[in-house]
Amino acid sequence: MRFSDFTSYDLILLAQGLGTNIALFLVTSLIGLLIGLGWALVRFYRVPVLAQIVTFLSELLKNSPVLVQLFLVFFGLPALLHIRVTPVTAATITLSANTAAFVYVIAVSAIESIEREQVEAARVFGITRWQVLRHIVTPQAAAFAVGPLVALLVNQLQVTSLISVIGVVDLTKIGHILNMRTLKPFVVWTVVGLLYYGAAKLVALLGERFENRLRAHSAWRGL
Amino acid sequence: MLKVENVRKAFSEVTVLDGVDLTIAPGEVVSILGSSGSGKSTLIRCINGLERLNAGRITVDDFDVSKPKELAEARKRSGTVFQLFNLYPHMSVLQNITLAPIEVLKTPRPEAEAIARKLLESVGLADRADAYPAQLSGGQRQRVGICRALAMQPRYLLLDEVTSALDPEMTAEVLAILAKLAAQGTTMLFVTHEIEFAREISDRIVFLDKGRLVVDLPTDRFFAADGGRAQPRVAQFLSRMRKD
Numbered sequence: 001m002r003f004s005d006f007t008s009y010d011l012i013l014l015a016q017g018l019g020t021n022i023a024l025f026l027v028t029s030l031i032g033l034l035i036g037l038g039w040a041l042v043r044f045y046r047v048p049v050l051a052q053i054v055t056f057l058s059e060l061l062k063n064s065p066v067l068v069q070l071f072l073v074f075f076g077l078p079a080l081l082h083i084r085v086t087p088v089t090a091a092t093i094t095l096s097a098n099t100a101a102f103v104y105v106i107a108v109s110a111i112e113s114i115e116r117e118q119v120e121a122a123r124v125f126g127i128t129r130w131q132v133l134r135h136i137v138t139p140q141a142a143a144f145a146v147g148p149l150v151a152l153l154v155n156q157l158q159v160t161s162l163i164s165v166i167g168v169v170d171l172t173k174i175g176h177i178l179n180m181r182t183l184k185p186f187v188v189w190t191v192v193g194l195l196y197y198g199a200a201k202l203v204a205l206l207g208e209r210f211e212n213r214l215r216a217h218s219a220w221r222g223l
Numbered sequence: 224m225l226k227v228e229n230v231r232k233a234f235s236e237v238t239v240l241d242g243v244d245l246t247i248a249p250g251e252v253v254s255i256l257g258s259s260g261s262g263k264s265t266l267i268r269c270i271n272g273l274e275r276l277n278a279g280r281i282t283v284d285d286f287d288v289s290k291p292k293e294l295a296e297a298r299k300r301s302g303t304v305f306q307l308f309n310l311y312p313h314m315s316v317l318q319n320i321t322l323a324p325i326e327v328l329k330t331p332r333p334e335a336e337a338i339a340r341k342l343l344e345s346v347g348l349a350d351r352a353d354a355y356p357a358q359l360s361g362g363q364r365q366r367v368g369i370c371r372a373l374a375m376q377p378r379y380l381l382l383d384e385v386t387s388a389l390d391p392e393m394t395a396e397v398l399a400i401l402a403k404l405a406a407q408g409t410t411m412l413f414v415t416h417e418i419e420f421a422r423e424i425s426d427r428i429v430f431l432d433k434g435r436l437v438v439d440l441p442t443d444r445f446f447a448a449d450g451g452r453a454q455p456r457v458a459q460f461l462s463r464m465r466k467d
Contacts, residue, residue: 121309124271125323125375126298135322139313 006182017171018195021160028092029153032099040107061101067162070094074166091163102152110145143214150207154200224248225379230279232265239265241434247412252405254413254421257431263414267383271303302372306384308364310356316367317352320374342370346400362393369400380411418464432456
């Protein structure tokens with residue numbers, strides 16, 4: 001194969017790669033959020049046994065490298081269970097679980113940040129535990145958690161680049177291919193980097209707007 | 224009738240309430256006096272079910288607060304106002320007041336809001352319905368706290384040192400509202416350090432000392448030399464609290 005120059009057509013290839021990252025990011029973030037919040041609920045209601053399992057699982061996930069988890073799911077699971085795991089499936093499972101672990105940690109600390117008096121001030125009027133969760137705990141916890149959550153999501157977007165290692169053709173993988181073809185590493189990786197940057201900035205900006213809305217009245221917290 | 228019978232409450236090794244008996248009839252205003260750590264606030268927290276009793280029984284209109292099924296009914300009948308207000312910071316004044324009526328009493332929202340606005344008007348905060356707690360002064364917050372409790376139309380109003388976090392000017396504005404409520408015949412259990420005010424509005428005064436209820440007398444008897452003052456702890460407490 002002959003080397004060829006970097007062309008505008010390659011930008012479309014890169015954009016397609018970025019599309020893969022964003023799609024995977026959106027899907028795994030959604031699944032991760034739902035699972036992480038589910039785990040936090042298990043903890044909030046102090047479900048016996050399950051609460052301990054959830055804490056242990058989250059510890060395991062956040063204290064080991066995502067790349068190792070990815071290898072375990074992609075190479076380890078098929079070997080153990082004799083099943084086929086496609087790269088996209090492995091990436092979805094791993095990133096969802098990893099996001100869930102961090103969402104869980106953020107949600108739990110957000111719930112714990114709410115003063116006990118807030119809950120008591122509602123309970124004394126006969127408001128049920130579920131109504132307290134809905135009207136008192138969730139809105140205040142959301143205002144507390146939105147900052148860390150946006151930071152987490154920005155990070156998880158970058159983490160999607162790891163899937164190129166197991167053969168998913170994402171932005172990083174395409175960058176790699178273009179690099180081999182053009183032999184212009186500086187140009188290729190600069191463009192790849194800028195594309196990630198743009199996507200991350202978009203996530204951060206959307207998050208900031210959401211944060212401003214949620215924190216509109218808790219900014220003072222003079223209580 | 225609100226009945227406290229032989230209630231004992233201990234936190235690990237420390238006994239905070241040691242066999243307390245107290246009865247409050249509808250329409251009565253009863254003040255609880257006592258030094259810090261005498262168990263006044265804990266007594267209120269036992270009555271509204273925030274603390275579990277170690278022994279004894281508390282009933283609010285015959286609903287036992289120790290029985291989970293009856294606690295909800297008991298709580299509907301008592302309204303608590305807290306020392307540090309404990310308003311919900313993410314809700315407007317109006318939402319703070321209407322949350323419990325809408326969720327617990329299932330009052331339709333328009334009706335709940337109408338009641339809330341009327342209450343706000345009666346405490347001089349008609350124009351602050353859409354403000355958030357952080358935008359209010361301490362005295363205003365506590366007035367909202369009182370409205371929040373009154374919105375549940377409680378049979379018994381429990382007031383836990385409601386002026387302790389306020390400066391004298393704000394204290395005066397809150398006490399004025401309580402005096403008005405007392406005059407209207409609201410049943411109140413009033414934990415306080417405002418002795419002069421307690422003397423003005425109370426039908427009875429009880430004195431707690433180290434978790435024991437040592438005096439329970441009509442107000443004029445409480446301050447009489449051969450009544451409450453005959454108790455050395457009461458005499459000591461009164462002379463310390465009053466600057467004259």
